[in-house]
Amino acid sequence: xxxxxxxxxxxxxxxxxxxxxxxxxxxxxxxxxxxxxxxxxxxxxxxxxxxxxxxxxxxxxxxxxxxxxxxxxxxxxxxxxxxxxxxxxxxxxxxxxxxxxxxxxxxxxxxxxxxxxxxxxxxxxxxxxxxxxxxxxxxxxxxxxxxxxxxxxxxxxx
Numbered sequence: 001x002x003x004x005x006x007x008x009x010x011x012x013x014x015x016x017x018x019x020x021x022x023x024x025x026x027x028x029x030x031x032x033x034x035x036x037x038x039x040x041x042x043x044x045x046x047x048x049x050x051x052x053x054x055x056x057x058x059x060x061x062x063x064x065x066x067x068x069x070x071x072x073x074x075x076x077x078x079x080x081x082x083x084x085x086x087x088x089x090x091x092x093x094x095x096x097x098x099x100x101x102x103x104x105x106x107x108x109x110x111x112x113x114x115x116x117x118x119x120x121x122x123x124x125x126x127x128x129x130x131x132x133x134x135x136x137x138x139x140x141x142x143x144x145x146x147x148x149x150x151x152x153x154x155x156x157x158x
Contacts, residue, residue, distance in 0.1 A: 017103055024090045024108065031086060035079035042071055084124040085117040 014021055046068050089108035097103040111120050 013097055017097065020093075020103065020105065024086075024093060028083070028086050028090055031083055035083055038075045038079060039072065042068065042075060080125060081117065081121050084121040085111040087124065088120040 046064070049064065086108070089111035092107045092111065093103055093105075096107055110116060
């Protein structure tokens with residue numbers, strides 16, 4: 001299919017549904033931007049805690065560093081829990097319409113229910129993990145080549 005054919009087909013599929021499609025896209029963008037700003041709040045809170053500490057001991061610094069890392073992991077999981085159901089619901093809405101099924105907001109609300117939101121989160125995390133593993137497999141030969149080249153250059157064997 002050519003680009004023009006694809007664009008015209010996409011326009012035809014969205015005809016009459018732009019009123020629902022626009023808030024879905026903008027809502028997803030706004031939620032992703034909000035979740036992206038959460039680490040900034042973590043840095044702000046970290047600076048306040050550091051300023052409130054009376055002494056700069058190594059144990060306090062070590063605990064603060066690990067606490068900040070743990071909070072970052074919790075924030076990443078919370079962001080995934082917030083964004084994944086909306087992403088899966090939005091995709092169900094778009095792909096359902098492309099399959100010729102009736103589009104309704106119920107498709108999106110279905111994935112926002114707590115039971116299905118956790119399944120959506122698990123799906124998105126599993127998909128990201130698989131993509132990461134395939135990317136590592138894909139870039140591994142180039143990484144070996146780069147490491148070998150740097151090793152030879154450092155040893156002066158080139």
